[in-house]
Amino acid sequence: MVTKLCNPGGDSRLFSDAERQGVYRAVYERRDIRAQFLPTPVPDEILGRILSAAHHAPSVGFMQPWDFIVISDRSVRRAVLENFSQANREAAERYQGERREMYFRLKLEGILDAPFNLCVTCDRTRTLGSGLGRQSVPETDLYSTVCAIQNLWLAARAESIGVGWVSILDHGQLRSLLGIPAHVTPVAYLCIGYVQQFPASPELEAKGWCQREPLSRLIHFEHWDARDEARASRLIQGGEVQA
């Protein structure tokens, strides 16, 4: 952990080293959990804390377009699992041979393993904020909702709680199952619970599905065409925090 701290603005609420390390630990030790869920219930108080973290995300025009559907009922979750299974069979068809076998060995959801699921939605018509900031890029309400999800994901990690985002779902079916109205978009379906462990690296990396891209290839200066890997490498040298 690099410890150099800068405070030119005289931030009176400067983070201590341990607090700052907590933020980086949450970032680096957060995992997309599918296989490691324990059935142990999450106390209401802690669920309240991670939902409150979500609710304090930034939102365009302070629109707060999110809603949270907490799903514990196993019959509802079995229906979501059936939705996943169908969508996953269709998704698998794009792979062939060894890649297809590898695909089927991946565990891509923890819908029934986790003690509860959470559907996070975006109300595209919410009038809070009076549309401020949404005229140029209407999708910013969806983006705000994702900021809430990432807040929740990091707060959960700090509470030793794992989160897995199930993206292989027919959202039309999900919408009718959960009674989500037409003006509301389901953004994420999450499985949430305590875990046996947080794996050291992302499962898709550990299982050889693909590797992490070097960050230096993804940094441009002033213009898209102006990549400079040497300059980018210097930038992140010492900056890559290893938790």
Place this chain on the structure above:
Amino acid sequence: MVTKLCNPGGDSRLFSDAERQGVYRAVYERRDIRAQFLPTPVPDEILGRILSAAHHAPSVGFMQPWDFIVISDRSVRRAVLENFSQANREAAERYQGERREMYFRLKLEGILDAPFNLCVTCDRTRTLGSGLGRQSVPETDLYSTVCAIQNLWLAARAESIGVGWVSILDHGQLRSLLGIPAHVTPVAYLCIGYVQQFPASPELEAKGWCQREPLSRLIHFEHWDARDEARASRLIQGGEVQA
């Protein structure tokens, strides 16, 4: 700060109280900064750290669809500011009377005030991850990019650095200014730098544009139509962390 910790899975990398508090502090003390930027340069090492935090966000199928364009050149930023000014004049037309006056009093960007800007993009055709998880909901690549932005935003707060998301921009013009190719979507244009202070509450709340919605109204149980504010209030009682 509530300190009850649960660790049923025996998480060997349990967060200390201070580390966990750091995560909640970042969540609650993060602000969308427009008016408080200092021109002080951000050291390369710290820029590297917050970019690395972004790069360690979750992404669908480990696709890592993001790129980062670091923009310091004032002539480029002046062109972006002109883009904002035009888009903002158009946006203001939806408001009338007192609301319109209030709108014009809001400062909605810090493009030239901050020492640098950052455009975060999403390459919709990146083949990393081989499309895993993207067939049901193709927008998940955009959502992954927003997770990266929120990671960066929280890491920046822990470094006493402010971030402001400028959403009032014509993205077509932004694309041609920065040379962003057609298959890449600009997701966010951020102003980044040290600040005079982090305001105690969101500017739109402080200035009376709108208020924070009670979280209990946004929680549903099992089904969209099953809201239960009393149950939701109990859930978040003691759970709302006041930093």
